Amino acid sequence: MSFRLAPHAASAGFQLEAHDVVSSTNALALDRAREGHPGNLWVVSKKQDGGRGRRGRPWATLEGNLAATLLKVLHNDLSHAATLGxxxxxxxxxALDAVAPNARISIGLDGGGGGNVRRFELKWPNDVLASGSKMAGILLESTMLPGGSLAIAVGIGVNVAAYPTDVPYPATSLAALGARADAETLFLALSDAWTDIERVWDGGRGLSAIRDRWLQRAAGLGSEVAVQLEGNIVRGIFETIDQDCRFVIRDAQGETIKIAAGDVHFGAVASAGSS
Structure with missing residues (x-):
């Protein structure tokens, strides 16, 4: 099976550029924007060897996994661009729910918490977890275009066939969970789901509904967390995300802290007295 768009996505005007191997789907997407592409372009591959994660960390997509980037070009209100993540x-x-309904996933592990019973959970700001282990990462990169438009590459890397073992956190893959879906099948479902959810987002006008739906899948909601902020550790209870999708915790003194960017840790790391 080759990569293809869901009929719903194709009829909505999305386009597809598929590769066997790339250095970075995000970089390719931004190149297309600089070349004049108007956006709504998916750039996908089953292997990526020069990608990046948050804070410039290397992110390689192993053979058989999914590297997918959606190019969006925004012309007007740019204030909600970051919430595309x-x-x-x-x-x-x-999409994972659709293609892996029988995946072996445990509920309520350290990465879950808070009584959340959704099978695939969302870890603020940009990870997807299964059984408390990282299944996927999301990275937004952007560049300004002539005329003041903003090109955004919404990069999504998913462990489908394999997961990295040389990382400082638990990781997993669809194959490790017993799911038989391949990268092409997952992308088909992803392109379909994105089309509907972006319509809800509606250029940021529907952000409140997106926030509510995100919280239904939030990992660690109501549990103790530790957030690393440029060398400092802030601890507290994960209460919610606010209207701007900032991470909101309540510390031991009862103070509310709103965090725009940081690395979140659950479980034993969050409970430790020192970093």
Whole structure:
């Protein structure tokens, strides 16, 4: 099976550029924007060897996994551009539900918490978890275009056939969970789910509904967390995300802290007295 768009996505005007191997789907998507592509372009591959994660960390997509980037070009209100990452998380989790209904996933592990019973959970700001282990990561990169438009590459990397073992956190893959879906099948479902969820987002006008749906899948909601902020550790109870999708915790003194960017840790790491 080759990569293809869901009929719903194709009829909505999305386009597809598929590769066997790329250095970075995000970089290719931004190149297309600089070349004049108007956006709504999916760039996909089953192997990526030069990708990046958050804070410039290397992110390689192993053979058989999914590297997918959606190019969006925004012309007007850019204030909600960063919240496309939450659209991506919701779209991917719904696609995973669709293609892996029988995956062996435990509920309520350290990465879950809070009584959440959704099978694939969303870890703020940009990870998808299964049984507390990382299944996927999301990275938004952007560049300004002539005329003031903003090109955004919404990068989504998913462990389908394999997962990395040389990382400092638990990871898993669809294959490890007993699911038989391949990268092409997952992308088909992802392109379909994105089309519907972006319509809800509606250029940021529907962000409140996106926030509500994201919280239904939130990993660690109501549990103790530790957030690393440029060398400092902030601890507290994960209460919610606010209207701007910032991470909201309540510390031991009862103070509310709103965090725009940081690395979140659950379980034993969050409970430890030192970093």
């Amino acid at each position: 939450f659209v991506a998380g919701l779209s991917l989790s719904e």
